Amino acid sequence: MKFREGPKMRFAFILLLSILAIPADAQTGWKTVNPEIQSIVDSVSKESLESMLRQLEAFETRNTMSDQTSPRTGIGAARQWIYDQFKSFSPRLEVSFDTHQIPKGGRIYHDVELRNVIAVLPGSDPIGKNRRFIISGHYDSISETSYTAGSRSETKAPGVNDDGSGTAAVLEAARILSKFEFPHTLVFVAFAGEEQGLIGSGRLAKRAKDEHWMIDGVLNNDIVGNSIGGSGKNHNQTLRVFSEEPNDSPSRQIARYVKEAGERYTPAVNVDLIFRHDRFARGGDHISFNRVGFPAVRITVAEENYSRQHTMDDTLEGIDLNYLSRAVRINVAALASLAKAPSAPKLGALGRQPSGYDANLKWEPAEGNPGGYVVVMRKTTSPLWEKELYVGNVLQFVLKDVSIDEWVFGVRTIGKDGSESLTSVWTTSAAPEARTIQ
Template structure:
């Protein structure tokens, strides 16, 4: 076991030497951009995304309960076209329907339905068991209200073009499958168009539950939902910003994925700003990443900050009211993140098998002693990066490249006032997700007592 001790004097609680106004970043190669990832990002085509949006609009409705037998209209025609598009991109893509027979239930599932997710798998070369999921829902909805003002959920055949919600996410998934399938990656990439989102996240729930039952290792889920508008209903525009939602707590796997999206997305798409929203989804609403959260997977939602509620779930959610240029920028962020993760080493393990963090106070009792495990390290592994931040900071504030070791000591740094993490990096600069040291909750104590009886 290789051990490194860093002796740092006059540290603040952040671990910065006195007098420094900002962290000193290491010149190690992990800070470089990967030219392969740059090529992938550049290959994303706005023209193709626009074509996909127009085609999805042409089905008139993609309601989950619309007629599945019509050759050019409805959910059946749409899923067949998505299937054929995915199959045309590369012979290496394994395309299939993930089919479920769902019973009538609740308000929105007004009859039994055969639900089909469309799945395309690009197998990895070195770590095929580890999966990166890129997804969106392809079903659409137009709300019809009765004379009493209540939603009539039986109206399943009305015009529901759903270009922004969520043709935009579907078009992104298709374009990502087209471009990424021309490359080889260490990990497996999975592209999914879910059905049944508008009926309560049905398709994604059934997929995520089966993935957990099968013991699938899903390292990240990038859910794209409503990435097609750049002007909100009140006229506000944020056409160079994308929101990324991630569930609490502060160092959940999903929160680490969100931070990764910001770091890598802004590195490869500098025209865009990734704004982290520390909430599972928009207030009182949901998306297809949530079932993966429920199954313990790291999953985030990418969405526009410029929603136009007048067009959502209506006949006016059309191509004329969408922005292919904005969808393209968000798709490029997806491409950078998915490619980087699929090329990167697996994250180190920073806890024991019982879940206790491998973090202590060192021999002096006043240090931060970090340890980690990395079984079967990749042959191109360059080493590890220790990351640090104040407990109240939203993102990592300092990085230290420590090389190919599996422990590191920061003398004079309190583990009580700083949050730590470790990530792996290969010689091409591809970084894993950060594995954060999480303090497990202290169990609630119960004590047996023998209280004296009350005196009469």
């Protein structure tokens, strides 16, 4: 059998367990670097990102209330350019506008047409293609002088960092990933109306819920371009990922997955997990999906610089292109890993049998033909999985003399190629109440 410590954990752990037969392909592939995913990560281009940001800046403003008819400036020109970029990447991308008529009210000071720009890379597996993973950013921008009066909607709002950086991340991910085939469906979205109250993402999240989309995760990129924070400190090796409570929520499992996959393929970057739905008293488009029950996280810089947000000074000169490239690498590593991964197992019972002092874990078989399963565990006070144990292609496992009162347990499916699913986590002792990521 195969045992590994969790990421960044360095302490001894000994379990005496009977030897299980482990499929050679799953055993050798588990936790190794997948060459195809590494090639995807290595394809991220700083030059491509710079070119995208220059064009986004050239629209002068992308305010949701700005001109929709000019071919050169305003949000209308910006969304058409994003649409055309998606179309140019691959004929396999299904590109569309998600259009909504928004009436006057709140920060919308006149009736306006709002368009999200969506590109879908359909999955290749007849069943797996129903599972969707979304990467998003918002392409609208705003200047602090343009919140109220309609006459100010044309005020320059270059929005290169907020959130041209996230939009460029989405475009670059689409450019690269659309060249590959994955079992599951990837969705690339540039939202509008974020600065007026998460309007575009709110409308798409509602549509997804109403149409019963199976969204297994949303990676929302909002402000991923500045390595120098407002304090003047350089954080060029660190990204933050925000996720909603509770500690074993589906969103938090996505965050842990982003950290594990991202750091595996981009080891120079530290993915710092922030266990809060977003920055204090603030929000982003991932929250729209959280509100209707979908797992979603925010990926953002290690320290914000408010001089590069909602101002006319949010220009390309405030962007660290090397840092932005690292952020995109983290994204595509996680997305490609998720898009290749098998489904997570559904949980059975968690009990203390046979001795009354053991941890007895049961689960149901995952879809398809899995290579095996990995049991993960951590102390109740630990943020990250501390122990990982490959247990073979079985549906029950007993950890001798391990208290279920002191540990949190989860199980993952391992594909024949060594790919790992999201984690299904036992949160109670009763199977019907167990929390499962599928």
